Amino acid sequence: MRSGAAPPSVLPEGRGRHGRGCRPSTARCGGWTAASGPVVSVLLIERVGQRKLAIPPFWISAVALVAVGLWADVSSLLVISCFIVFSVANAVSTALTGVYPGEVFPPEIRGAGVGFATATSRVGAAAGTFLLPLTVSEFGVATAMLCAAAISLIGGVVSHYLPRRPRSCC
Numbered sequence: 577m578r579s580g581a582a583p584p585s586v587l588p589e590g591r592g593r594h595g596r597g598c599r600p601s602t603a604r605c606g607g608w609t610a611a612s613g614p615v616v617s618v619l620l621i622e623r624v625g626q627r628k629l630a631i632p633p634f635w636i637s638a639v640a641l642v643a644v645g646l647w648a649d650v651s652s653l654l655v656i657s658c659f660i661v662f663s664v665a666n667a668v669s670t671a672l673t674g675v676y677p678g679e680v681f682p683p684e685i686r687g688a689g690v691g692f693a694t695a696t697s698r699v700g701a702a703a704g705t706f707l708l709p710l711t712v713s714e715f716g717v718a719t720a721m722l723c724a725a726a727i728s729l730i731g732g733v734v735s736h737y738l739p740r741r742p743r744s745c746c
Contacts, residue, residue: 609660609663609664609667610663610667611667612664612667613663613664613665613666613667613668613669613670613671614667614668614670614671616664616667616668617629617667617668617671617672617675618671621672621675626672626675626676626679627676629668629672630669630672630676630735631732631735631736632665633665633666633668633669634669634728634729634731634732634735635728635729635732636661636662636665637662637665637666637669637725637728638725638726638728638729638732639725640658640659640661640662640665641658641662641721641722641724641725641728642721642722642725643658644658644659644662644717644721645717645718645719645720645721645722645725646718646722648717648718648721670697673693673694673697674690674693674694676693677689677690677692677693677694678690704724704727708720708724711723
């Protein structure tokens with residue numbers, strides 16, 4: 577088992593500038609991918625609607641994570657591309673955490689509903705942050721990515737089959 581706080585490596589170590597080792601990673605693209613998700617949400621939320629914007633990121637994330645889980649050893653470009661797609665899809669759904677529950681819950685409990693949804697998302701993020709390195713070190717990258725894809729699939733199925741907001745609600 578790995579010790580210390582260093583993140584597990586998904587991609588092989590390469591040669592960086594000045595002869596030092598570096599790992600190509602999605603961290604180089606992290607800023608713009610994290611910022612692009614909320615921008616996409618803001619631009620599409622009124623045209624598409626919250627529900628139609630909230631569900632597809634689950635499916636998109638699952639496909640990207642399955643691709644990494646199945647073909648991580650094939651191509652570094654594939655892995656980075658899949659993580660960029662995952663990052664944008666995840667950022668789109670994260671941007672809706674405070675908006676969509678406000679549309680779903682009736683006015684009497686809307687504040688509690690938004691608070692519950694936000695708290696649940698933070699608990700899930702903390703659990704994932706804790707469990708991902710453990711899963712990678714114990715079972716490997718492929719298993720960790722396939723488990724993450726399964727969680728996204730469950731989220732997509734649950735979101736798809738949850739009842740829509742009643743017209744008389746708000």
